[in-house]
Amino acid sequence: MKVTVDHLDAHRGGRRVIKDVCLEVPTGAVLGLIGPNGSGKSTLLRALCGIDTPSGGTVRYDGIPIASLGRRQLAQRVAFMTQEHNEEFDMPVLELVLLGRIPHGKGFGRDSDADIAHAQRALDQVGARHLAQRSFSALSGGERQRVLFARALTQDTPVLVLDEPTNHLDIAHQLELLDLIRATNRTVMIALHDLNLAARSCDEIAVLADGSLVSHGSPEDVLGTELIRRVFTVESTAVTHPATGQPHFLFDVRTPRDEPQQSNALTTTPKGLSTP
Numbered sequence: 001m002k003v004t005v006d007h008l009d010a011h012r013g014g015r016r017v018i019k020d021v022c023l024e025v026p027t028g029a030v031l032g033l034i035g036p037n038g039s040g041k042s043t044l045l046r047a048l049c050g051i052d053t054p055s056g057g058t059v060r061y062d063g064i065p066i067a068s069l070g071r072r073q074l075a076q077r078v079a080f081m082t083q084e085h086n087e088e089f090d091m092p093v094l095e096l097v098l099l100g101r102i103p104h105g106k107g108f109g110r111d112s113d114a115d116i117a118h119a120q121r122a123l124d125q126v127g128a129r130h131l132a133q134r135s136f137s138a139l140s141g142g143e144r145q146r147v148l149f150a151r152a153l154t155q156d157t158p159v160l161v162l163d164e165p166t167n168h169l170d171i172a173h174q175l176e177l178l179d180l181i182r183a184t185n186r187t188v189m190i191a192l193h194d195l196n197l198a199a200r201s202c203d204e205i206a207v208l209a210d211g212s213l214v215s216h217g218s219p220e221d222v223l224g225t226e227l228i229r230r231v232f233t234v235e236s237t238a239v240t241h242p243a244t245g246q247p248h249f250l251f252d253v254r255t256p257r258d259e260p261q262q263s264n265a266l267t268t269t270p271k272g273l274s275t276p
């Protein structure tokens with residue numbers, strides 16, 4: 001399912017935090033959304049999946065404006081995994097994952113065998129089958145994250161919107177989750193902070209800075225030391241991964257805002273405290 005974003009504006013707390021964003025994500029592509037803290041990634045993702053109504057512009061799935069879809073129709077098209085972990089659900093993991101089947105159900109009633117198989121398969125995929133009978137509220141941050149991803153998979157939608165899904169995950173689970181996302185063959189929009197993981201795992205990268213889209217294209221075309229300096233104010237060195245040939249960035253604690261480099265590192269001005 002193709003996702004088209006036309007001149008999107010969004011406000012938070014009375015402030016315009018998404019500014020005239022235009023974007024197209026082809027069917028089956030994984031789009032990585034990157035940008036500094038507060039640049040508007042979560043706000044954009046919430047508008048892309050219809051949780052928040054934008055203050056201007058449109059989002060279309062295969063040409064259909066999502067504003068014209070009912071809640072159930074929307075939930076059959078897009079699953080959203082939020083960044084927040086305040087879902088203190090005191091319920092068994094399997095039941096929580098089964099909530100993903102609601103948009104496909106015919107009303108209230110017992111979960112079908114097919115629904116249960118769906119949920120168990122998703123738990124298998126994220127390596128969390130052993131947690132099925134545990135209470136969600138008693139899980140670790142990383143375990144919760146995997147279960148919430150299983151719920152999103154169980155919703156069985158052509159579009160997935162994921163807000164920093166690798167938060168709390170150890171490196172093995174981060175890589176596994178991103179590989180799983182690629183393998184699902186869905187249209188995915190995913191906010192990530194790790195630029196190297198984004199380069200490795202996404203077909204396209206979109207860069208937000210202060211609510212505006214400043215770059216969009218393949219990881220090779222978009223990610224570079226100049227963009228990283230301009231958008232993240234961090235110096236970096238680009239290297240080619242010897243095994244995969246993919247771009248990889250080594251980061252330097254020095255930033256363009258820092259004072260000129262001094263020989264004794266302890267005397268350099270701490271980041272954020274430098275005088276203009």
Ligand SMILES: Nc1ncnc2c1ncn2[C@@H]1O[C@H](COP(=O)(O)OP(=O)(O)OP(=O)(O)O)[C@@H](O)[C@H]1O
Binds near residue numbers: 035037043
């Ligand atoms: N509920 C809210 N009320 C008021 N302002 C908000 C609210 N939520 C977010 N904002 C503001 O909107 C802007 C964009 O926030 P958003 O969470 O979309 O950024 P982000 O890029 O996802 O940040 P992060 O990388 O820190 O998660 C920020 O300036 C933020 O302070």
